Amino acid sequence: MPVRVAVDAMGGDHAPGVVVEGVLDALAEAGDRLTVLLVGREDEVRAELDRQGAAESDALRVVDAPQAIAMGESPTVALKAKPQSSIHVGVGAVKNGRADGFASAGNTGAVMAAALFGLGRLPGVLRPALPGYLPTPTGTCVLLDVGANVEVRPEHLVQFAQMGAVFGAAFLGKDDPTVGLVNVGEEPGKGTDTVKAAHATLQALAEKDGFRFVGNVEGRDILQHGADVCVCDGFVGNVVLKLAESVATILPQMVRSEIGRQGLDAEQAGRVGGVLKGMLAPFDYQAFGGVPMLGIDGTVVIGHGGSSARACRQMVLSTAGLVEQNLTARIARALRDPAPEGPS
Incomplete structure (x- = not known):
């Protein structure tokens, strides 16, 4: 069964163009092991797909999210004012089981807050880390x-x-x-x-x-x-x-x-x-694509705001890879037993 990744089509300085291009490249590389939900303003996303000579398919679906959180917006204010943002809807897709993971090169604070409140922490986790x-x-x-x-x-x-x-x-x-x-x-x-x-x-x-x-x-x-x-x-x-x-x-x-x-x-x-x-x-962040939020009850990967199509491709592939490796469950198992206290 392919891994299902929800991708924030509106996230990043150069969205949705580079995001769509990166998603198409990721799908071409991953083959039948990956499907993508492109989350964003439906008209803009479909127009970008058309511009790049692509269309929806069994492996690529567009999910409408009429609002977008800009890179410079206050995360707390934007999350309250824009409940239908691509970040909200993308995290929601993971929460309701429609997607296995979420990837975004958008507003880092907003992604972190949406993931924390939308998915919650793993049992026993005090604070998520990047x-x-x-x-x-x-x-x-x-x-x-x-x-x-x-x-x-x-x-x-x-x-x-x-x-x-x-x-x-x-x-x-x-x-x-x-x-x-x-x-x-x-x-x-x-x-x-x-x-x-x-x-x-x-x-x-x-x-x-x-x-x-x-x-x-x-x-x-x-x-x-x-x-x-x-x-x-x-x-x-x-x-x-x-x-x-x-x-x-x-x-x-x-x-x-x-x-x-x-x-x-x-x-x-x-x-x-x-x-x-x-x-x-080796110092090129684009080779890694993004970083996961560790300690969240779900797979959420955050990319660089200036991500290129290459970085977006790697961000999507990295998200799929972490799902395949069952990282969230492995962290939960590692934290199941409390750590011993050191000598006073």
Whole structure:
């Protein structure tokens, strides 16, 4: 049976054009394992399908949502004022069983709020979290939380670690990923009271269940793959993620300046540029498409507001993949038993 993904056709800076194009590309790649509900203003979505030479089919259906939440709108205000938005209707499709997952490159706050109130949290989940992806010399590191929770308690960090380990196993293809706690030093006694308390509980969890907690990971070690999954509050995570993203912008500028300073000819500059392009490819968010909300009772993936058709394609495929891997149920199982308390 194909996976059914509801897609916010009105979400993102370039919707609905790039969203429709990305959906069509995803359907072409996935074949009969995927069906899509395109949720948005029906006339606009159908017009875009027609412009791109496509039409509804057994694998592609248009679902009318007469309202759209703009990227700059207040999530709380928009959710109340626009109950028939594409975000509401898309989340509703998951809630009522019409879709297995929802994907949107729209207003992040609105998607998060709609998912939280529409689908609810998994039993025992204190706060949902958002993961991010960071390239390393040996693969990819999952970082969470990257912005959903700027202030946390120790038990939140512990749950982020548990959810991150489950997601890391699914995303990285590792049965038993390592988990580290982002801190200002490697020693257990370093950091804030919150981080120290979380460290103690995670250490106890490792001793009880074989959880692969590797201890504290310093900022300099994150991109060196200090752990498969790095855990922190959303304030730190967002700063780290955006700093890493800036590498793709800053390095080309620095390399161009150095090429000019050294007076390299066109052939030499071309070779350097080729190396640089290869180095920066893993930093391209479009390769991942979006990130799932971990801890929600359903599959919801949030894409970048500036998503291209390529990013939208990957967002849809990623959503289908997480459904196929039964990520939500796996997180629920991981959190079924309470984590042991660390030593006082």
